[in-house]
Amino acid sequence: MHIQIFAHPDSLEHSSHCANLYKAAFSEAGTRIWDKKEFLKILDRPSCILLMTPVSFILADVVERETEIIIIAVHPEKWRQSHGTEILSHFFDFCRRAGLETCTLEVADDNNAAKNLYSKFNFENIGIRKKYYRRKSGLVSAIIMQKRFF
Ligand SMILES: CC(C)(COP(=O)(O)OP(=O)(O)OC[C@H]1O[C@@H](n2cnc3c(N)ncnc32)[C@H](O)[C@@H]1OP(=O)(O)O)[C@@H](O)C(=O)NCCC(=O)NCCS
Numbered sequence: 001m002h003i004q005i006f007a008h009p010d011s012l013e014h015s016s017h018c019a020n021l022y023k024a025a026f027s028e029a030g031t032r033i034w035d036k037k038e039f040l041k042i043l044d045r046p047s048c049i050l051l052m053t054p055v056s057f058i059l060a061d062v063v064e065r066e067t068e069i070i071i072i073a074v075h076p077e078k079w080r081q082s083h084g085t086e087i088l089s090h091f092f093d094f095c096r097r098a099g100l101e102t103c104t105l106e107v108a109d110d111n112n113a114a115k116n117l118y119s120k121f122n123f124e125n126i127g128i129r130k131k132y133y134r135r136k137s138g139l140v141s142a143i144i145m146q147k148r149f150f
Pocket of ligand 1: 075111
């Protein structure tokens with residue numbers, strides 16, 4: 001699968017791709033769906049990095065020697081076919097080449113697929129934001145996870 005990495009994403013073109021995949025990937029979770037305008041704002045930030053394939057994307061911020069994954073999403077028709085593993089592996093290769101030291105992210109405590117994926121890449125729990133995400137069924141905590149590259 002060809003993975004494109006954009007340190008300066010083309011906001012207009014890429015915001016549509018992100019918004020469509022995001023809607024497909026998150027609709028069942030009951031979270032608020034970000035629209036194209038919200039992605040435009042993020043993609044316009046100088047710190048933003050975008051990796052994308054036709055069925056997946058990662059949006060991250062890079063500040064000095066740290067990165068934070070804002071979103072990783074794979075199209076639901078392609079779940080459990082290693083697309084998440086593949087795009088994350090490329091992102092971490094990029095991080096190591098760039099000399100980054102840490103990668104941090106937040107994941108909802110009820111998102112077992114994502115928590116398992118991050119554990120496979122040796123992320124560790126470093127904190128918790130209690131009752132952080134709003135679901136139709138109630139509030140869910142955010143687990144803060146971090147991976148060190150060196
Ligand atoms: C989380 C997500 C990116 C995983 O992508 P994916 O392409 O399905 O992941 P992979 O096929 O590479 O799976 C890698 C590992 O993740 C874990 N995993 C993936 N899906 C899982 C599931 N449904 N249940 C439990 N573990 C799961 C497993 O450990 C899996 O390894 P295995 O297949 O050897 O058991 C995808 O489910 C997704 O887009 N979800 C909706 C968006 C989201 O929640 N993003 C993360 C929060 S920002």
